[in-house]
Amino acid sequence: MVAVALLAWSLTASAAAPPRLVVVIVADQFRADYLTTFASHWRAGVQTLLRDGANFRRAQYPYAYTDTCAGHSTIATGTLPRTHGMIADSWWDHETNLLVDCTDDEAASIISYGSPLVVAAPVAGRGATPAGGRGAAPVGGAGNSPRNLLAQTLADELRQQRPGGRVVTLSLKERAAINLAGHSGDAVMWFDEAAGTFATSSAFASAPVPEVTQFIDASPYVKDVGFVWTLRDPSTTYRNRDAGVGERPSNPWSGLFPHNLEGATAAQYANLWRRTPAADVYLARMATALIDAYRLGQAENKTDFLGISFSTLDYVGHQFGPDSREVEDIAAHLDDVLGSLIAHLDDKVGRAKYVLAFTADHGVAPVPSPAKGFGRLTLDDVRERIEETLRNRYGPPDKDAHVARIYYPNVYLSPAIRQRLAADPLTVRAVQDAVTSLPGVARLLYTPELSDRSRDPLVRAAALGRAATRSGAFLIVQKRNWVLGPRGTADATTHGSPYDYDQHVPLILLGGGIRRGTYDAAAAPTDIAPTLAALAGVTLAKVEGRVLQEALLPDSQTTRR
Structure with missing residues (x-):
């Protein structure tokens, strides 16, 4: 029944010109209540989404265990873990007696965009550089791929049904970038935690992608070595206090602002950098560079796909909790990042020629309090x-x-x-x-x-x-x-429960063909792929969500110039 409805709507929607670019933005661990709790900080991207987009206020995951791999796979495919198979970030393999990460693939190799930082030496104040040259060949050992993903993604279907479009996905996490892309992609990038460099997989490329190499060579993330994380807004505007009870910041940070990167060892630097607003800014800059390099959304009769998952909020949320000043400030900085990204899309593609979905893969529980x-x-x-x-x-x-x-x-x-x-x-x-x-x-x-x-x-x-x-x-x-x-965990809190603080996430649509407004109908992240597919004029092989028809303009009102 759902598949028939999707096909019927797709045939109707395809009468209008499909979007030239489909954008999916995931803010890892962004709870739905942050939209109102942190409302005083919205002045850029989130403000634009709420003002000009279709906001589904009751969107939530229908399954019990929420995490990054399951969430991104659900968003990308329009199916549930029972169907796409990505039940968690990891699971136990009875045949090998090993814990398997969801994107593990011993047949794939990591393709690195830089050698690891020199761990033994402190990061120099003038800026550190990776030792050695760019990694032009795959790195040995187990890699990552989408082989465990049992359903086709929206990006997969776009490539097959509307040939010629590009697929670009970016994240700090491999399980986010890979699952947003699906089974192929032109640039599928993530930050390799073990090596402290950006990387892709031989499942997607045989060598470093030139467009990505150009950006990383011109702007290595280690240039942020002198970055000091300070509050984006005046301290009196924050609802959450500094140094909250139960926080577990990474060494050598304390629970008090500011948080400094300078003076950290190379090993500490990569870990800490991912927990600052600088990481989200860097990822957005990479995205805009690839929009320009690939001319995403600028060719007629093609539909490109851009997926971006911002991970910093999740890293910070695990260590500081949802009621921390750090989480509040990361959300405020992310507002600026989203604002610059949307402005770039408006300028290069045009609001009427792209469609964007904003959501999260899960929420987070409060820090335990006896x-x-x-x-x-x-x-x-x-x-x-x-x-x-x-x-x-x-x-x-x-x-x-x-x-x-x-x-x-x-x-x-x-x-x-x-x-x-x-x-x-x-x-x-x-x-x-x-x-x-x-x-x-x-x-x-x-x-x-x-x-x-x-x-x-x-x-x-x-x-x-x-x-x-x-x-x-x-x-x-x-x-x-x-x-x-586990005992001795470094996390102050986590997610993965059947409660609203984990399941309830934002779901906002923006762009061509979208009727702005606030919607109280039941919705879920499974609805994102079917809705975007309908606008793009493609069908999904498997679907367990619905087309959010109430937020779509009728043909006579849909204009994409």
Whole structure:
């Protein structure tokens, strides 16, 4: 039914000239409530989106576990994790007995745009440069690719159904850039954390892309070495105080502004730089350079695709929390970044000739506060409680442990235990009772019992996010405002829950064919790809979202000059 509706709308919408450029912008960890909470800071990009765009105020993810890989894959494909397969940033592979990152591919190689920084030496005050020359050949070892993505993206369909268009995606995270692009792309770029350089994959290119090389050579990110992160606005305009309780800033920073990059070692520099507004500015500058180099959106009868995922808010949010001055200020700086990017698109392409979607891959929980009645539970406690229960019921394992791995929210068991539990509902209940007796655990769901037709909204949400060969035997659901993570985590907080602060995200459309306004109809990030596909006159092979028809202008009112 949804596919038929999408096709019907696509045929109607294609009567108008399709956009020359489709833009998807993801602000990693940007909660929907930030749009109003931080409203006093909007004077550029966010202000433009809210004033001129179609704002769906009730947009939220329908599945239970929200993270970067799942979110970007959902946005890009219009399908849910049960379909696109990207259930989490990582999952346990029973065949190899290894934890697999969602874009891991041992057959792919990393193509670097610079050698690693010299770790042993402090970063010089005049500006550091990478040791050695540009990486012109693939780097050995496991790389990244879209091979684990089981659905076609909007960018994939644009390339196949409207040949000749370019696909460019950028992020600080490989799982964001890759999943926005899909299975091919002209420039698919991310920041390689291990090497401290920008990189791509042999899955997309055989050598460094010249247009990207030109930008990086002319403007290496290490030129930000003297950057000092100060407040964008007067301190009296911030609702959040400095040095909040529970913050966990990276060494050598404290919880107080300003935050300085100068004097950091090379290893610290790459880590800290990603946590400053300078990183978002740099990514936007790279995007505008590639818009110009590829002349995105400037050719008739072609539709290019540009995907940008800004990651800094997520890095900062994990360490400082949503109620920190740092998060508030990153959002304020991002407003400027979005403003400059939209202005460049207006100038080079024209507002009526492109369509843009702005959203987030997930939200974030508040920093745990025992005084407020919620706290932190370690996954180690959950694992030990399950292991203890299974040993009491079945005896010690033949080797290793009954619990193979926990990667939140999935609990992976040994093959022998999975088989025994399938015929032993009493032990399943014993495990569930043992875990839910821990503080902070709301439920432990047994995945073979999940159904997307359940009347229990939590069970249904969990089912929408489950892929049988990649999900665990159990799914942990924490209580509201509780945070689960490993012992000794460096994060103050995290995401990945079925609650509004994680699921509720912005969804704003802007550009040609878009009817501006505020919409209270139910919506989800799964609706972005079908809506943009309809405007571009292409169809999606698989779709679980809907076309947001209420925000689209009728043909007689759609003009793209």
